[in-house]
Amino acid sequence: MTLLKRARSAATEEIRSVAENEGLDIDTVRNLLLKGHLVIVQNNCKRIKPLGVGSMLRTKVNANIGTSADLIEIEDEIKKGRAALRYGADTVMDLSTGGDLDHIRKIILKTVDAPVGSVPIYQVYERTSVANISSDDMFNMVRKHCEDGIDFVTVHCGVNNDSLKHLKSGERILDVVSRGGALTIEWMLEHGRENPFYAEFDYLLEIAAEYDVTLSLGDGMRPGCIHDSSDRCEYTEFIALGELVERCHKADVQCMVEGPGHVPLNEIETSVKAMKHLCKGSPLYLLGPVVTDIAPGYDHITAAIGGAIAGMYGADFLCMTTPAEHLALPTIEDIRDGATVTKIAAHAVDLVKNGQKERARIADEEMAKARKSFDWKHQFELAIDKEKAVQIHSRSERTDVCSMCGELCAIKVTKKALEQAKH
Amino acid sequence: MTLLKRARSAATEEIRSVAENEGLDIDTVRNLLLKGHLVIVQNNCKRIKPLGVGSMLRTKVNANIGTSADLIEIEDEIKKGRAALRYGADTVMDLSTGGDLDHIRKIILKTVDAPVGSVPIYQVYERTSVANISSDDMFNMVRKHCEDGIDFVTVHCGVNNDSLKHLKSGERILDVVSRGGALTIEWMLEHGRENPFYAEFDYLLEIAAEYDVTLSLGDGMRPGCIHDSSDRCEYTEFIALGELVERCHKADVQCMVEGPGHVPLNEIETSVKAMKHLCKGSPLYLLGPVVTDIAPGYDHITAAIGGAIAGMYGADFLCMTTPAEHLALPTIEDIRDGATVTKIAAHAVDLVKNGQKERARIADEEMAKARKSFDWKHQFELAIDKEKAVQIHSRSERTDVCSMCGELCAIKVTKKALEQAKH
Numbered sequence: 001m002t003l004l005k006r007a008r009s010a011a012t013e014e015i016r017s018v019a020e021n022e023g024l025d026i027d028t029v030r031n032l033l034l035k036g037h038l039v040i041v042q043n044n045c046k047r048i049k050p051l052g053v054g055s056m057l058r059t060k061v062n063a064n065i066g067t068s069a070d071l072i073e074i075e076d077e078i079k080k081g082r083a084a085l086r087y088g089a090d091t092v093m094d095l096s097t098g099g100d101l102d103h104i105r106k107i108i109l110k111t112v113d114a115p116v117g118s119v120p121i122y123q124v125y126e127r128t129s130v131a132n133i134s135s136d137d138m139f140n141m142v143r144k145h146c147e148d149g150i151d152f153v154t155v156h157c158g159v160n161n162d163s164l165k166h167l168k169s170g171e172r173i174l175d176v177v178s179r180g181g182a183l184t185i186e187w188m189l190e191h192g193r194e195n196p197f198y199a200e201f202d203y204l205l206e207i208a209a210e211y212d213v214t215l216s217l218g219d220g221m222r223p224g225c226i227h228d229s230s231d232r233c234e235y236t237e238f239i240a241l242g243e244l245v246e247r248c249h250k251a252d253v254q255c256m257v258e259g260p261g262h263v264p265l266n267e268i269e270t271s272v273k274a275m276k277h278l279c280k281g282s283p284l285y286l287l288g289p290v291v292t293d294i295a296p297g298y299d300h301i302t303a304a305i306g307g308a309i310a311g312m313y314g315a316d317f318l319c320m321t322t323p324a325e326h327l328a329l330p331t332i333e334d335i336r337d338g339a340t341v342t343k344i345a346a347h348a349v350d351l352v353k354n355g356q357k358e359r360a361r362i363a364d365e366e367m368a369k370a371r372k373s374f375d376w377k378h379q380f381e382l383a384i385d386k387e388k389a390v391q392i393h394s395r396s397e398r399t400d401v402c403s404m405c406g407e408l409c410a411i412k413v414t415k416k417a418l419e420q421a422k423h
Numbered sequence: 424m425t426l427l428k429r430a431r432s433a434a435t436e437e438i439r440s441v442a443e444n445e446g447l448d449i450d451t452v453r454n455l456l457l458k459g460h461l462v463i464v465q466n467n468c469k470r471i472k473p474l475g476v477g478s479m480l481r482t483k484v485n486a487n488i489g490t491s492a493d494l495i496e497i498e499d500e501i502k503k504g505r506a507a508l509r510y511g512a513d514t515v516m517d518l519s520t521g522g523d524l525d526h527i528r529k530i531i532l533k534t535v536d537a538p539v540g541s542v543p544i545y546q547v548y549e550r551t552s553v554a555n556i557s558s559d560d561m562f563n564m565v566r567k568h569c570e571d572g573i574d575f576v577t578v579h580c581g582v583n584n585d586s587l588k589h590l591k592s593g594e595r596i597l598d599v600v601s602r603g604g605a606l607t608i609e610w611m612l613e614h615g616r617e618n619p620f621y622a623e624f625d626y627l628l629e630i631a632a633e634y635d636v637t638l639s640l641g642d643g644m645r646p647g648c649i650h651d652s653s654d655r656c657e658y659t660e661f662i663a664l665g666e667l668v669e670r671c672h673k674a675d676v677q678c679m680v681e682g683p684g685h686v687p688l689n690e691i692e693t694s695v696k697a698m699k700h701l702c703k704g705s706p707l708y709l710l711g712p713v714v715t716d717i718a719p720g721y722d723h724i725t726a727a728i729g730g731a732i733a734g735m736y737g738a739d740f741l742c743m744t745t746p747a748e749h750l751a752l753p754t755i756e757d758i759r760d761g762a763t764v765t766k767i768a769a770h771a772v773d774l775v776k777n778g779q780k781e782r783a784r785i786a787d788e789e790m791a792k793a794r795k796s797f798d799w800k801h802q803f804e805l806a807i808d809k810e811k812a813v814q815i816h817s818r819s820e821r822t823d824v825c826s827m828c829g830e831l832c833a834i835k836v837t838k839k840a841l842e843q844a845k846h
Contacts, residue, residue, distance in 0.1 A: 069829035070819060097831050122831065168841070173791040175837045182833035186840040224834070225791035226774060226784065265735045266775040291731065291771040293787040293794075296802065297811030301724055301764055305771060308714065308728045312688045326794070327815040329826045341724055348714040348728060351649060352689040361649065364716040368596040368648035371716075371749070379719065388720035392757075393750040396493060403752045406492035408520050408545065410605035411647070414598045417609040418591070 002212045003040055003050075005252040007033055014040045018052035023359050032056060036245065037281045038316075039254040041091070041115045044212035045149045051090060051115050053256060053317045054283035056355025059346035062117065062285070062319045063089035063339055066096035067104060071329045074104055080335040081112040087336050087385065088343025089320065093117040093154075097179075101126055105148055115151040117216065120144070121180045130186050135196035139203055146211035153213055154258065155204060156180040156220035157197035157244055158237035163221050164188060166233040174224035177261075181220020201244055205251040215248060215255040216285055217241045222261030225293045229263045230271060242278035249280070256283040256317065259310075263289035268306060272313040285317040286310050290325075299325035300338040304345040311349030318342050340385050347384065372411060374400055425635045426463055426473075428675040430456050437463045441475035446782050455479060459668065460704040461739075462677040464514070464538045467635040468572045474513060474538050476679060476740045477706035479778025482769035485540070485708070485742045486512035486762055489519035490527060494752045497527055503758040504535040510759050510808065511766025512743065516540040516577075520602075524549055528571055538574040540639065543567070544603045553609050558619035562626055569634035576636055577681065578627060579603040579643035580620035580667055581660035586644050587611060589656040597647035600684070604643020624667055628674040638671060638678040639708055640664045645684030648716050652686045653694060665701035672703070679706040679740065682733075686712035691729060695736040708740040709733050713748075722748035723761040727768040734772030741765050763808050770807065795834060797823055 006012050011030045018040055019029040029052065032038040038054025053060050063084030065077045081092045092112050096104045101123045109116055120141040124133055145153055159181050167175060167185070176182045184195050197204055208215050221237040223229040241257050248255040257279045263271055268289055275284055289306035290299055303321040311318065322330040322338035330338065350360035363382055370378040376393065383389040396403035401412060429435050434453045441463055442452040452475065455461040461477025476483050486507030488500045504515045515535050519527045524546045532539055543564040547556055568576055582604050590598060590608070599605045607618050620627055631638050644660040646652040664680050671678040680702045686694055691712055698707055712729035713722055726744040734741065745753040745761035753761065773783035786805055793801040799816065806812040819826035824835060 068826055069831070070821065070826045097829065125831070168844075173788065174795055174834060175841065177833045179828060179831050179833045179836075182836035182840070183831075186836050189840045189844040225794070226787045227791055264774045265731060265771055292767060292774060293790040294770065294805050295767045295807045297806065297808050297815055298764065298767055301727060301767060302771070304724060305728050305731045305768065308688060309732060323811070324815050324827065327812060327825055327827070328818045331818075340721065344715060344718045344721055344724060345728065347717065348688055348725070351687045351715060364649045365596065367716040368650055371648070372597055382717050383720065384718045385720050388746075389750060392720055392747050395751045395754075398493065402750055403491055403493045404747065404750070405602060406520065408492070408548070408602050408606075410600045410602045411597060413602075413605040413609050417605070417612045418598065421591075421612040 002209050002252045003042070004033065004254055014042060014050040017050050022052055022057050022355070024056060024355060028056065035281060036249045036255070037283070039214050039256055039283055041151045041214050042212070043146065043149050043151045047109065047149050048113065048115055048151065055281065055316065057316065058356050059311050059349045059353065060090040060317045061088050061339065061342045061346050062091045062093055062317060063335060064093045064095050064319065065335065066094050067098040068329050069098040072099035074099065074107055076332065077104065078108065078111050079332050080330070081108060083332050083336045084339045085112070085114055087339035089339045091115040091117060093119070095119060095122065097122050105145070105150070109149045117152040117154065118145050118150045119154045119180050121156065121183055125183055130190045133187060135200065138196050139207065142204065143207050146207060146213045150213065152216050152256070154180060154216040154218040155197045156184045156218035157195065157201055157204065158217060158240040159184045159220035160195050160198040160240055162240065163233050163236040166231070166236055167221065171231065172228040172233065174228055176220065177224030178218065178220045178222055180218050184220055198240065201247060205248065205253050208253045209251060215253060217244055217255055217257045219258040219260060222259065222287070223263065225262050226264050229260065230267045234260065235274070238275055238278045242280065245279045245282050256285045259284055259286045259315070260289050261287065262293060263291065263306060265291050265309065268309045269313045272310050272315055276314045283316040284314060285319060286315045287319040288321060290321070296326045297323055299323065300341045304341045307342060308345040308348050311346065312352060318346055343384055372415070425632050425675045426465070427456065427677055437465060437473040440473050445475055445480050445778070447479060447778060451479065458704060459672045459678070460706070462637050462679055462706055464574045464637050465635070466569065466572050466574045470532065470572050471536065471538055471574065478704065478739065480739065481779050482734050482772045482776065483513040483740045484511050484762065484765045484769050485514045485516055485740060486758060487516045487518050487742065488758065489517050490521040491752050492521040495522035497522065497530055499755065500527065501530065501534050502755050503753070504531060506755050506759045507762045508535070508537050510762035512762045514538040514540060516542070518542060518545065520545050528568070528573070532572045540575040540577065541568050541573045542577045542603050544579065544606050548606055553613045556610060558623065561619050562630065565627065566630050569630060569636045574636065575639050575679070577603060577639040577641040578620045579607045579641035580618065580624055580627065581640060581663040582607045582643035583618050583621040583663055585663065586656050586659040589654070589659055590644065594654060595651040595656065597651055599643065600647030601641065601643045601645055603641050607643055621663065624670060628670065628676050631676045632674060638676060640667055640678055640680045642681040642683060645682065645710070646686065648685050649687050652683065653690045657683065658697070661698055661701045665703065668702045668705050679708045682707055682709045682738070683712050684710065685716060686714065686729060688714050688732065691732045692736045695733050695738055699737045706739040707737060708742060709738045710742040711744060713744070719749045720746055722746065723764045727764045730765060731768040731771050734769065735775060741769055766807055795838070
């Protein structure tokens with residue numbers, strides 16, 4: 001029995017755990033879970049503590065790690081996973097595409113103490129060409145990942161004949177930038193058939209239910225540049241994903257929905273609200289959105305800008321990007337930067353998120369008080385990245401004020417003036 | 424005769440220059456100037472090319488540089504100014520508070536090829552204590568800066584008895600975090616008098632008109648933490664600034680309005696719209712807004728998030744912060760990081776800004792096309808920070824795809840699949 005099915009009769013242990021972690025009452029969490037407005041991520045092998053993602057919950061951060069054909073250093077990927085968790089990520093996705101994928105996945109599952117997600121379709125292409133891949137190969141790979149203990153899997157089931165028709169109209173500059181989306185399209189065109197993950201979605205539901213894995217309905221058609229955003233292709237995919245969300249709920253399978261991509265600032269609100277609406281309030285898991293195409297080297301920041309806005313309008317789960325996005329496989333340092341910046345965006349969202357803002361604001365108020373009393377030690381303790389703050393502040397030898405303003409410190413001047421005025 | 428006065432009879436040379444730079448027609452620029460919706464910054468000594476700031480214009484970036492009592496290295500400040508301009512700033516403010524301030528200002532004006540702003544009130548406190556400062560000292564200092572060739576001056580004239588009353592109610596945690604605001608309050612409380620820049624605003628207008636300097640109406644009451652945002656104190660200052668904007672326009676003096684500060688994500692839109700409304704569409708010059716207090720070391724990013732949102736709703740001029748904000752005087756490297764990230768936010772705004780979006784999108788479309796054709800050289804040319812992009816990409820030796828995905832490149836896979844499907 002899946003968690004969702006068990007929850008229909010009563011609050012489960014997982015619900016209690018999430019309620020406690022999130023500072024919410026049990027009924028609230030259970031009701032949101034039953035409506036599909038939040039998910040509790042955990043494979044039924046129960047390798048990790050259950051993690052809630054969705055409405056009213058703290059905004060979560062995912063870090064993508066994994067080898068590529070050009071760079072296969074398993075040790076590095078484990079270090080990246082750990083660095084990501086240390087600097088703000090809540091989950092990790094193993095997106096390896098190079099080396100012994102089964103082995104890498106097992107090691108990551110063993111060494112990373114957090115929910116792990118994957119994209120099984122990548123591995124289907126590991127040792128064969130598209131012409132030789134059957135739909136069974138695809139489903140079997142999903143099953144294999146679930147069996148290994150993966151907690152959530154991305155399945156690009158919104159890439160279907162409907163959205164492909166719009167893609168073929170040729171109005172996009174960058175067509176498809178999702179790897180899973182591209183591989184699915186390649187398969188569909190090669191075999192002249194509908195995407196099996198869409199056509200036989202019930203089979204996917206059976207597998208997900210068996211292992212109680214959360215489905216992350218992938219956005220294979222996400223726009224890859226500002227020009228392509230908010231087009232028919234993308235909205236057609238949202239519509240398909242919305243249908244599938246309903247089928248997940250009927251099958252007692254938990255699901256999230258993935259979202260764009262590259263989106264200009266003024267389309268993020270509409271995009272997020274449309275997804276939330278069409279997808280029945282499902283937790284939204286966003287990559288970016290990146291708000292300009294011309295900042296390679298800084299796409300952790302373009303995504304943090306977009307992620308903060310998206311979060312304000314309903315995104316629940318931010319997939320970090322790193323400075324290496326669009327350029328290279330990230331280093332450990334890139335992962336650290338990406339996780340920190342995405343965590344900042346997520347926290348900024350939590351300051352205004354229903355269910356979380358009262359809790360989230362405690363740290364900011366503490367920081368303001370520590371600034372007023374020049375308690376640098378406490379300021380560092382409260383900082384999202386303590387090491388960085390200490391490092392910058394330590395350039396100066398003063399401890400009463402900072403070297404930016406010295407004695408002309410506004411806080412100091414005002415404090416003194418207001419106190420003297422009272423006497 | 425001020426530019427604004429001359430513009431009332433016909434388009435001036437400065438208007439023509441701005442129109443050309445911004446890709447707008449001359450009448451549009453003139454009409455916006457006459458309404459006060461944009462300013463053209465240039466001291467009448469005409470040291471620099473006139474720069475437009477405001478509605479329909481490219482979003483501008485300012486970099487603060489300057490010594491502090493603890494760090495007086497003039498050479499470094501000049502390097503910071505140049506680095507800022509190189510990495511995306513359009514203007515520089517000399518906020519020096521340590522060393523020979525007259526000398527430093529003159530050197531910066533001589534070496535920095537861009538509009539330079541200043542905050543004259545800082546220097547009033549250079550060699551004396553608050554009790555000995557007369558209102559004439561304040562006005563004379565503004566005149567001195569104008570005489571030296573400063574193009575825009577910040578005057579904290581919205582700090583008045585009305586806003587001070589609300590401050591005294593003690594509801595804020597951090598009272599005042601603007602240095603100019605704090606010094607003004609100190610003076611008001613010490614002398615028991617209204618702020619001279621507010622009480623004798625006409626005198627300020629005379630000086631500004633004489634040198635044709637743009638007044639930047641400072642936000643001395645800007646909130647310094649999330650807790651203090653959008654309070655009575657801040658809105659009382661907006662109201663005062665709005666009155667003064669009208670008086671500027673009547674006196675043919677150009678003005679901008681400065682804004683917060685620390686603001687949670689969901690209050691930025693309202694704040695910006697309220698300022699624009701109360702201040703009659705004046706160009707808005709924002710510091711931040713910073714969207715969380717707990718990210719010291721990353722306040723260039725918290726401000727870029729806030730700045731992008733503010734820009735989407737009407738902010739025209741973003742004052743960069745650096746990683747050193749709240750911690751120390753920034754280094755050259757900090758200035759580079761701050762300028763780049765703020766430029767990214769400004770460009771993201773321009774992608775959706777009326778008057779600019781068609782022009783701004785050209786670069787993003789070019790980038791998308793360069794990505795599609797794997798033209799790395801052109802991608803680097805289009806990047807906001809080319810050096811950083813080259814550096815990250817050069818980790819890999821491949822030139823056809825990047826080391827992130829290798830052969831599993833979505834763009835490559837889709838391109839091939841769609842092409843084959845056509846045949």
